[in-house]
Amino acid sequence: MIETRGLRKSFTSRRGPTVEAVRGIDLDVAEGEIFGFLGPNGAGKTTTLRMLATLIEPDGGEATIAGADLRRAPGEVRRRIGYVAQGGATWDDSTAVEELVLQARLYGVSRADAHARATRVLDAFQLSEYADRKCRTYSGGQRRRVDIALGIIHEPRLLFLDEPTTGLDPQSRAHMWGEIRRLRDEGMTVFITTHYLEEADALCDRISIMDHGDIVASGTPAALKRSIAGEVVRVSLLPEFVSAAATVLASYKTDSFEDSLRLHVDDGAAAIPDILRLLDAASVPLAGIELHRPSLDDVFLTKTGRSLRESAE
Amino acid sequence: MKFVRDTWLIFENQMRLLLRNPVWVLVGVFQPVMYLLLFAPLLRPALQVSTDAEAYEIFVPGMLVMLAIFGGLFQGFGLIAELRAGVIERSRVTPVSRLALLLGRTLRDVVSLVAQAVIITLLALIFDLRVFLGNLLLAYLMLALIALMTSALSYGVALRVRSEDALAPLMNTVAQPVLLLSGILLPLTYAPGWLQNVAEWNPFSWAVDGTRALFRGDLGAPEVWQGLAITAVLAVLAVVWAAREFARSVR
Ligand SMILES: Nc1ncnc2c1ncn2[C@@H]1O[C@H](COP(=O)(O)OP(=O)(O)O)[C@@H](O)[C@H]1O
Ligand SMILES: [Mg+2]
Numbered sequence: 001m002i003e004t005r006g007l008r009k010s011f012t013s014r015r016g017p018t019v020e021a022v023r024g025i026d027l028d029v030a031e032g033e034i035f036g037f038l039g040p041n042g043a044g045k046t047t048t049l050r051m052l053a054t055l056i057e058p059d060g061g062e063a064t065i066a067g068a069d070l071r072r073a074p075g076e077v078r079r080r081i082g083y084v085a086q087g088g089a090t091w092d093d094s095t096a097v098e099e100l101v102l103q104a105r106l107y108g109v110s111r112a113d114a115h116a117r118a119t120r121v122l123d124a125f126q127l128s129e130y131a132d133r134k135c136r137t138y139s140g141g142q143r144r145r146v147d148i149a150l151g152i153i154h155e156p157r158l159l160f161l162d163e164p165t166t167g168l169d170p171q172s173r174a175h176m177w178g179e180i181r182r183l184r185d186e187g188m189t190v191f192i193t194t195h196y197l198e199e200a201d202a203l204c205d206r207i208s209i210m211d212h213g214d215i216v217a218s219g220t221p222a223a224l225k226r227s228i229a230g231e232v233v234r235v236s237l238l239p240e241f242v243s244a245a246a247t248v249l250a251s252y253k254t255d256s257f258e259d260s261l262r263l264h265v266d267d268g269a270a271a272i273p274d275i276l277r278l279l280d281a282a283s284v285p286l287a288g289i290e291l292h293r294p295s296l297d298d299v300f301l302t303k304t305g306r307s308l309r310e311s312a313e
Numbered sequence: 314m315k316f317v318r319d320t321w322l323i324f325e326n327q328m329r330l331l332l333r334n335p336v337w338v339l340v341g342v343f344q345p346v347m348y349l350l351l352f353a354p355l356l357r358p359a360l361q362v363s364t365d366a367e368a369y370e371i372f373v374p375g376m377l378v379m380l381a382i383f384g385g386l387f388q389g390f391g392l393i394a395e396l397r398a399g400v401i402e403r404s405r406v407t408p409v410s411r412l413a414l415l416l417g418r419t420l421r422d423v424v425s426l427v428a429q430a431v432i433i434t435l436l437a438l439i440f441d442l443r444v445f446l447g448n449l450l451l452a453y454l455m456l457a458l459i460a461l462m463t464s465a466l467s468y469g470v471a472l473r474v475r476s477e478d479a480l481a482p483l484m485n486t487v488a489q490p491v492l493l494l495s496g497i498l499l500p501l502t503y504a505p506g507w508l509q510n511v512a513e514w515n516p517f518s519w520a521v522d523g524t525r526a527l528f529r530g531d532l533g534a535p536e537v538w539q540g541l542a543i544t545a546v547l548a549v550l551a552v553v554w555a556a557r558e559f560a561r562s563v564r
Contacts, residue, residue: 053406083406087429089399093330106319106407150403303438 001158001189002029002052007049007061008213021047022215024061029191029206031157034184036204037193038296040308044213045193046086049160052191066158079107081313082151086162086193089147092136096127096146099135100153107154114153122151122231125179126175130296141172148179152188154274161192163200176227177203197296216303221296228294228302231268233275235261249275255301259287262301319410323417331421341384341429346436348376353440366441373437374452375497375522377430378536381456382491382517384429385463386484388422389471396475411560415552417466420544422464423457430456444528452527455541459520469555497521516543 008024022044029035037045048055054074063069068076090099097118104114122128127146135143144164151159164180165173178201184190194200198229200207201221206226208218210282217224237245239259246256252271265271279286300308331337349369356368395401404414430453434442444452467484474480492498494511495518501509513517523540531537 055402055405078406078408081406085399085402087399089403091395091398091400093328093333094326098326098329102322103403103407106404108315108408154407242483307495 001031002035002063002065002191004052004063005060005061007048007051007063009044009051009056009059020213022051025210025213025215027208027215029189031189031206032108032184032187033205034180034190034192034203034256036200036206036207037191037210038195038197038200038204038300039210040195043210045210046162048210049083049191049193053081053082054078066156079154079160080156082154082156082159083149084151084159084161084164086166088143090135090138090143091152093134095121095132095134095136096149097131099146100149103150104153109154117153119296121153123181125149140174141168142173144168144172144176144180148176152183155186158189158191161190162195163193163194163195165194173199193243195308200297207296209296209303211300211304217299224296224299225294228298230264230266230294232292232294232298233265233268233271234261234290234292235263235275235286236290237261237278238285238287241284244282245279245284248278248284255305257307316410316413319413320416320420323404323409323434324420325415325417327418327421333408337425341380341425342432345376345380345429349373349433349437351441353385354503355384356499364441366443369437369440369442369550370444370528371500371525372431372498373442374528375499375521376455377433377452378459378517378521378524379492379497380429380433381426381459382463382497383488384426384462385422385465386488387466388418388464389467389480389484390477392418392468392471393475393477393480396471405559412552412556415556416464418468419461419464419552420553423460426460427453436479442528445530445532448527448530448532451532451537451541452524455520455524455527455544458541458544458548459517462544462551465548465551465555469551469558472558472561487491491515491517494518495521516547519543 003183004025004027006024006026007022009022010018010020012018019279024049039045047056050250051058052063052070054070054077058070065077066080068080070077100118101114104117105111109117122131127142127145127150130138130142135146138146148161148164151161161180165176168176180190180192186284192204198225203220206218206220207224208215210216233247237259242261245261246254249261249263255262262272263275272289272291275289297307299310300306316418353368353372354365356372357365360371362368362369377415411491434449470483474483494508494515496512497517500517501512519536519540520543522536526534526536
């Protein structure tokens with residue numbers, strides 16, 4: 001459904017250095033899957049999506065989107081995709097119906113058909129009772145649902161959703177996941193970006209992890225986690241004891257953080273008593289210890305040396 | 314055909330949003346009426362004319378041109394709000410004609426300016442202004458072309474600078490000299506020679522002279538066709554440039 005080769009984009013501003021936002025990425029998105037782009041803020045997710053949606057021109061590389069060539073037939077790409085921007089796209093003074101009818105008509109749909117479609121998507125997104133209210137009166141979750149309804153009003157085969165759940169409360173987020181799965185089950189290919197690990201893990205069929213404009217890993221969430229051998233023991237400490245503990249535990253493969261260490265071990269249950277013994281012998285006070293199975297954050301950490309959870313907060 | 318339909322769709326939506334907010338009608342008419350009531354009476358002695366009607370014949374066209382210039386130049390603010398809300402980007406992912414995105418909006422500006430001009434002309438009739446209908450329609454055409462040019466210009470600049478803080482001083486720097494060097498408020502007949510020479514280079518000065526000739530009933534005056542030709546050419550240039558800004562791929 002999407003195939004890119006060497007897609008890249010850099011921004012030059014009059015002041016300041018050139019930012020290489022996307023550094024030549026290869027993507028293969030299959031039809032009918034929820035594909036996720038996971039990465040911290042500034043990784044280049046939005047820039048990639050804006051290129052794929054014909055909003056900015058790539059500096060280099062090739063892309064075929066829903067069977068149309070991005071460079072040679074951008075008009076054809078526009079007809080086949082839906083795009084929902086990170087910041088939303090509703091006008092405060094318009095009502096949801098007005099926005100939906102206008103959007104459908106911009107895609108060439110007749111007036112009568114546009115109204116029929118608006119009614120249908122409002123129904124599907126459980127927005128019917130607010131349909132004639134101005135967008136300014138909507139809650140965050142309702143507004144986000146209107147955004148997505150706008151993105152699918154012309155029934156595209158491929159939908160881009162840039163951070164669809166950022167800023168939503170947990171309940172609205174769960175609701176949104178349901179909507180996105182429903183679209184996939186109806187046969188649409190959905191390409192989302194997110195910086196939430198749980199979202200990439202629970203919602204996406206396949207993901208690519210992006211950092212500093214590069215894709216650092218791709219695969220199903222399960223396969224990516226399996227690729228991290230062993231388990232992780234997280235040792236929480238007061239900041240002043242971190243370096244002492246790292247010295248004591250030098251025999252383990254260790255990543256140091258401000259107030260913790262992460263130890264990569266083959267078998268956590270066996271390693272924990274040994275770790276406790278070593279720390280105790282060196283009189284290093286312990287704030288906490290926990291064992292966890294590899295998460296997508298561990299994948300990110302292994303590939304980039306940083307924690308996504310910590311860089312997101 | 315698609316282009317005409319797209320332009321209409323954008324125009325229709327913009328018009329609906331404009332009419333939803335009737336405050337602009339009050340603001341847009343209240344201020345000119347104040348000028349008519351309070352400023353114009355001072356003009357009779359200043360212009361050395363014998364009747365109020367003559368004073369209005371000179372003052373009203375100048376004021377209408379001023380409204381067209383200012384009304385147009387400040388339309389960019391609305392566009393920046395739309396950019397910020399993401400509405401423009403949402404339109405740009407659809408196959409809609411890029412020229413239609415611009416023209417639909419400038420046409421709204423033209424229609425609201427002409428409506429404003431009609432209301433002011435009707436009020437001026439009460440103050441004994443007299444003008445032939447045919448000439449008046451040509452004067453409205455001139456105003457429409459000016460509004461088309463200035464609003465397109467403002468949209469183009471807004472797409473470039475993308476912030477109100479940058480747009481406001483820019484538009485003021487353009488508007489001030491244009492206003493002072495065009496004889497809009499008072500004809501430059503009594504101005505010193507150097508000022509008249511500078512005004513020669515101000516297209517709006519030609520537009521004002523043409524509009525005044527029309528209100529005077531002097532359809533055959535060369536200022537009429539010269540003013541129309543200059544504003545028409547500039548309006549086309551402004552529209553072409555701004556439409557390209559709409560098509561350009563930037564954030
Ligand atoms: N229009 C632009 N001009 C300059 N720099 C930009 C522009 N858009 C994005 N960037 C830069 O490109 C990088 C990637 O940004 P973005 O694609 O928005 O990341 P993400 O969506 O993953 O948070 C960032 O460093 C950002 O500052
Ligand atoms: Mg982003």
